[in-house]
Amino acid sequence: xxxxxxxxxxxxxxxxxxxxxxxxxxxxxxxxxxxxxxxxxxxxxxxxxxxxxxxxxxxxxxxxxxxxxxxxxxxxxxxxxxxxxxxxxxxxxxxxxxxxxxxxxxxxxxxxxxxxxxxxxxxxxxxxxxxxxxxxxxxxxxxxxxxxxxxxxxxxxxxxxxxxxxxxxxxxxxxxxxxxxxxxxxxxxxxxxxxxxxxxxxxxxxxxxxxxxxxxxxxxxxxxxxxxxxxxxxxxxxxxxxxxxxxxxxxxxxxxxxxxxxxxxxxxxxxxxxxxxxxxxxxxxxxxxxxxxxxxxxxxxxxxxxxxxxxxxxxxxxxxxxxxxxxxxxxxxxxxxxxxxxxxxxxxxxxxxxxxxxxxxxxxxxxxxxxxxxxxxx
Amino acid sequence: xxxxxxxxxxxxxxxxxxxxxxxxxxxxxxxxxxxxxxxxxxxxxxxxxxxxxxxxxxxxxxxxxxxxxxxxxxxxxxxxxxxxxxxxxxxxxxxxxxxxxxxxxxxxxxxxxxxxxxxxxxxxxxxxxxxxxxxxxxxxxxxxxxxxxxxxxxxxxxxxxxxx
Numbered sequence: 158x159x160x161x162x163x164x165x166x167x168x169x170x171x172x173x174x175x176x177x178x179x180x181x182x183x184x185x186x187x188x189x190x191x192x193x194x195x196x197x198x199x200x201x202x203x204x205x206x207x208x209x210x211x212x213x214x215x216x217x218x219x220x221x222x223x224x225x226x227x228x229x230x231x232x233x234x235x236x237x238x239x240x241x242x243x244x245x246x247x248x249x250x251x252x253x254x255x256x257x258x259x260x261x262x263x264x265x266x267x268x269x270x271x272x273x274x275x276x277x278x279x280x281x282x283x284x285x286x287x288x289x290x291x292x293x294x295x296x297x298x299x300x301x302x303x304x305x306x307x308x309x310x311x312x313x314x315x316x317x318x319x320x321x322x323x324x325x326x327x328x329x330x331x332x333x334x335x336x337x338x339x340x341x342x343x344x345x346x347x348x349x350x351x352x353x354x355x356x357x358x359x360x361x362x363x364x365x366x367x368x369x370x371x372x373x374x375x376x377x378x379x380x381x382x383x384x385x386x387x388x389x390x391x392x393x394x395x396x397x398x399x400x401x402x403x404x405x406x407x408x409x410x411x412x413x414x415x416x417x418x419x420x421x422x423x424x425x426x427x428x429x430x431x432x433x434x435x436x437x438x439x440x441x442x443x444x445x446x447x448x449x450x451x452x453x454x455x456x457x458x459x460x461x462x463x464x465x466x467x468x469x470x471x472x473x474x475x476x477x478x479x480x481x482x483x484x485x486x487x488x489x490x491x492x493x494x495x496x497x498x499x500x501x502x503x504x505x506x507x508x509x510x511x512x513x514x515x516x517x518x519x520x521x522x523x524x525x526x527x528x529x530x531x532x533x534x535x
Numbered sequence: 536x537x538x539x540x541x542x543x544x545x546x547x548x549x550x551x552x553x554x555x556x557x558x559x560x561x562x563x564x565x566x567x568x569x570x571x572x573x574x575x576x577x578x579x580x581x582x583x584x585x586x587x588x589x590x591x592x593x594x595x596x597x598x599x600x601x602x603x604x605x606x607x608x609x610x611x612x613x614x615x616x617x618x619x620x621x622x623x624x625x626x627x628x629x630x631x632x633x634x635x636x637x638x639x640x641x642x643x644x645x646x647x648x649x650x651x652x653x654x655x656x657x658x659x660x661x662x663x664x665x666x667x668x669x670x671x672x673x674x675x676x677x678x679x680x681x682x683x684x685x686x687x688x689x690x691x692x693x694x695x696x697x698x699x
Contacts, residue, residue, distance in 0.1 A: 303545055304549070326571065
């Protein structure tokens with residue numbers, strides 16, 4: 158399971174980079190776009206002159222974190238939700254709305270948002286590239302688009318499941334119905350088919366709340382990511398920080414619930430020739446790396462899968478505008494094909510949303526099971 | 536590069552939000568849900584067990600009923616047999632008594648007939664004797680009206696006595 162998962166993840170990762178590069182290179186040779194069909198996201202600068210449609214830039218802008226939530230551009234008006242910017246710099250805390258950056262200098266209180274890769278979208282001290290300016294790190298604790306989406310989905314999760322819990326409390330020993338019924342199917346699946354079968358009958362109960370939380374957290378965020386309208390559409394689970402925190406939680410729980418056998422198996426791996434352990438402790442090192450790669454794989458798999466899904470859909474949207482830039486009729490013609498592909502990809506993404514949530518939960522449960530399991534004698 | 540470099544702020548908020556969700560859901564959602572599910576499973580389990588027990592009881596009852604019915608039938612047959620025997624014996628007894636009584640009556644009747652016959656016979660004898668005597672008297676009267684005949688008769692009697 159582990160090996161297979163790694164392989165799948167590796168392919169996904171490579172695929173994402175290939176596709177990402179392709180999308181980006183398309184963007185480099187982007188063509189001009191007529192102003193009348195400019196419902197796409199563009200910076201103000203692009204409106205000034207003859208604009209270029211840059212698919213790579215558009216996609217990267219959509220899948221990376223942002224300090225504001227851009228909803229739609231109608232004509233020349235951007236409809237954007239400003240989000241709070243919270244910065245810690247040189248011992249001082251700065252907080253202001255992100256729309257403060259919308260001024261000719263694109264700077265506010267000495268901070269600017271970096272425009273170019275790498276680290277595009279990062280807030281840096283203005284004039285940092287000039288000689289003589291002290292390079293101090295800017296700690297950015299802003300409520301960004303992703304943070305906002307995380308908070309929104311957290312609230313949604315809490316509201317939904319507390320309401321479900323209340324239904325259980327108010328109608329005990331009754332057949333489940335409605336939302337409660339829909340959730341019960343998944344809850345029972347996670348409890349019985351993931352937790353109980355991976356961790357074992359005796360000690361699974363302790364881990365069920367965590368497994369349920371990660372499953373629904375990932376699943377809700379994945380689904381919200383597919384919905385293109387506010388407050389959905391944020392690439393939450395396709396963000397490496399988000400998946401990294403969850404993977405770290407799994408690592409912490411695995412490490413703290415690990416029993417003696419788990420550590421003994423790492424230090425003195427059974428079924429391996431002694432010369433792999435002494436005098437050079439090759440196997441212990443490999444095993445220890447394995448401890449860290451397990452959550453790392455969890456992090457990258459979810460991140461890469463969700464990011465790839467977003468990129469592909471955005472790619473199909475971009476194709477319409479790339480062809481539309483060549484000739485309007487061509488744009489319309491391609492849009493039919495592109496739409497069909499988008500519908501297909503969206504349906505696939507719904508499936509992927511479920512599968513990835515399931516895989517993350519199942520693997521976490523398996524790691525917990527390994528950590529608390531008795532030694533298996535081969 | 537911005538895709539794979541996690542920002543500290545996002546990590547901070549994500550950790551905060553995720554742990555909060557984990558804590559809140561763990562305490563106010565998963566705990567009561569798991570408890571309710573477990574209780575319901577227990578209730579269903581118990582209900583099924585109770586149903587199983589009830590079924591067993593019913594089967595047992597049916598077996599008992601059958602046994603009872605069989606016993607009742609046996610008892611009935613026994614009683615019927617006994618009754619029949621009793622009836623037979625009563626009839627037999629009655630018959631015996633009746634025949635005895637009949638015999639007795641017959642014997643009595645025979646005896647009384649015998650006595651009656653004897654009495655009648657003796658009466659008849661007496662009456663016959665009287666009648667004979669009367670006839671004899673009348674004959675004698677008529678015969679002995681003549682003194683010669685009387686003497687002849689006495690002679691005859693005397694001859695008879697002699698020959699006796």
